[in-house]
Amino acid sequence: LKLFWPRCRLKTRALLPHPHTEGRAVQTAVDMPSTRVQHLPLMRRVRASSSLPPLALLFLLAVLGGVASMVPCKASLSAAGAGVKAVTDTVGAALQAAFPSPISDTKPHLIGFYAEQSMEAKRMKYLGDLLEKELPGTKIVWLEAWQHPMNERLRATIDFKNQCGGVPYLFNRKTGKVLCGVVAYDKLRLWAQGLGGDARVYRNIGGDP
Structure with a gap:
């Protein structure tokens, strides 16, 4: 009995609460000689498991900043593209009006x-409206020149001699034929059918160049 008494006493002390441990069991070398448990608070473990590495966090912030900076750039590029398209359309209209197009042009x-x-x-x-009703498929595009400077500039490009x-x-x-001023309805019809009209550049009978 004396041989086993010290060992039993040590086990009893190991199971009893210690005043400095606030009710927690003390692990002695006799009970668990080779194990060590690290006590971490629950919230600390959760934060440690859900937190990202610093490099990953910086990469995520950089990506979000790039996306945010691309939104206004996209709007400015769209506005610049619309302006370039408007200028291109105007120049194209002037070139198409200044030079005759192929007959197959629709x-x-x-x-x-x-x-x-x-x-x-x-x-x-x-008179042009009457002509469109008389000849199906005939269409005259009318451009107001006095209130729209671009239309007047296009007219001056065609009438480059200002005749x-x-x-x-x-x-x-x-x-490539033109009509200047008020003309008869028959002459307007022949012009629309490609059978009449005046040349863009003609010689002045009065002798002035």
Whole structure:
């Protein structure tokens, strides 16, 4: 009994609460000589398991910042692209109007320049509307020149010798023939059909170059 008494006493002390451990069991060398338990608070373990490495966190912030900076850049690129497209369309319209297009072109080839304040131009526009009703498939594109400087610049590009000098002014892109001022309805019909009209550059009978 004396031989086993010290060992039993040690085990009893190991199971009893110690005043300095606040009720926690003390692990002695007799009970568990080779094990060590590290006590971590629960919230600390959760934060340690869910936290990202510093490099990964920096990479994530960089990606988010790049995405945020790309949004205004995309809007500015869209605005710049719209401006370039508008300029390209204007230049293309001027070139197409200044030079006759092939006969197989399906785009409207009859262009008329008028002004709302000009009675002569409004009369020619009225005759053009009658012509469209008489000849199916005929379409005259009318451009207001006095209130729209770009249209007047396009008219001046076609009338580069300034021989007409104003509106009404009609241009056939397929034949290169023009009509200046108020003309008869029959002449307007022949011009639209490609059978008549005046040359863009003609010699002045009065002798002036």
